Amino acid sequence: MMTIESTLPLRVYLVEDDEDLREEMVLHLARAGFEVQGLADAPAFYKAHALARCDVAVLDIGLEGENGLSIAAQLRASGPFGVVMASARGAVQDRIDALQQGADVYMVKPIHIEELVATIRMLGSRVRAVAPPLNPPAAAPGWLLKEGDWLLCDPAGRQLKLTTIERAFTAQLFQAEGAVVSRDQLIESIGGNPQEFDPKRLDVVASRLRRKAGQAGLSLPLHTVRGEGFQFVRPGRKEPDESF
Incomplete structure (x- = not known):
């Protein structure tokens, strides 16, 4: 069955600190039908x-500050994404390091822009085949x-910004829709x-999340x-025995 998400253009973020090259590549990728945004650095x-x-x-590997390898490692901890690493270095060990980082x-x-376009389409198809829905069901009504x-x-509409680990941890709990999630599942997430x-x-992680939520007024x-x-x-369900 075709979903709404599958019909949307692939969203591509291109991180390149060379402004001229970035603008040129963004133009070509946009013409290829992608929803593309060019970005200069990790922040x-x-x-x-x-x-x-x-x-x-x-991702360009040689970025100022946090490099492309670090960004790739962060992405891998937060969900399914396609990651293309770009570098002027072509040694075998450079390739191995990049693949090991994610x-x-x-x-x-x-x-070559044609090769990049084909690569993005291939990765995007894989990602959308395994990615969770854009709006997963809430673990508890109202959340x-x-x-x-x-x-x-x-x-009540109060919001809490999550870190990469907190996001992965919480998303796994939401996907369970109120069921208990094992420690092994959460570790892998x-x-x-x-x-x-x-x-x-x-x-x-759980203790820090509770503390941050309390400080932000969320119960x-x-x-x-x-x-x-x-x-x-879920509200109204019997709360489990706890161990902190």
């Missing part, structure tokens, strides 16, 4: 991504995740390996279920 990317998450990011494709500059899941909103990850770090229905995991409890 600009994160701001745009918080407002509307992209399907595919094209790149799907490594392209050496100068990039919503908005703006690409970066804002948690309570029934934030990019960790259950065999290596210290499970107590999840308690730290967060997030509960720790002893021996099982975490639950975003």
Whole structure:
């Protein structure tokens, strides 16, 4: 079945600090039918991504400040995205490093625009095949995740901005629609390996999220279920036994 999301143009964020090259590539990608935005650095990317998450990011490795490899690693912890890494360096080890950091494709500059267009379309199709709905059902009536899941909103309309880890953690709970989510599932959702990850770090994430919510005036229905995991409890349901 074709969804509304599948008929929308792919949203592409191109992060390149060379202004002339950035503008040229944005023009070509727009002509190819993408909804494309050119960005100069990591802070600009994160701001745009918080407002509307992209399907595919094209990242220059050699950015000033936070580089493209770091951005790719952050993306991998926050959900399904296509990542194209671009660099003037073509050594095998450079390619391996980029792929290990989360790149799907490594392209050496100068990039042929036709190849980039085909690559973006391929990655975008994969991403949309596995991505969750744009507006997932709320875990509890009145509670919503908005703006690409970066804002948690309570029934009164109060909002809490989430970090990358908090966003992945909360989105996993919302997808469970009030059911208990195991610690292993939550560890994987934030990019960790259950065999290596210290499970107590999840308690730290939950505790910090509760504290931030309280400071913002939100009464967060997030509960720790002893021996099982975490639950975003629906109003009127019996609350589980907790262990903090």
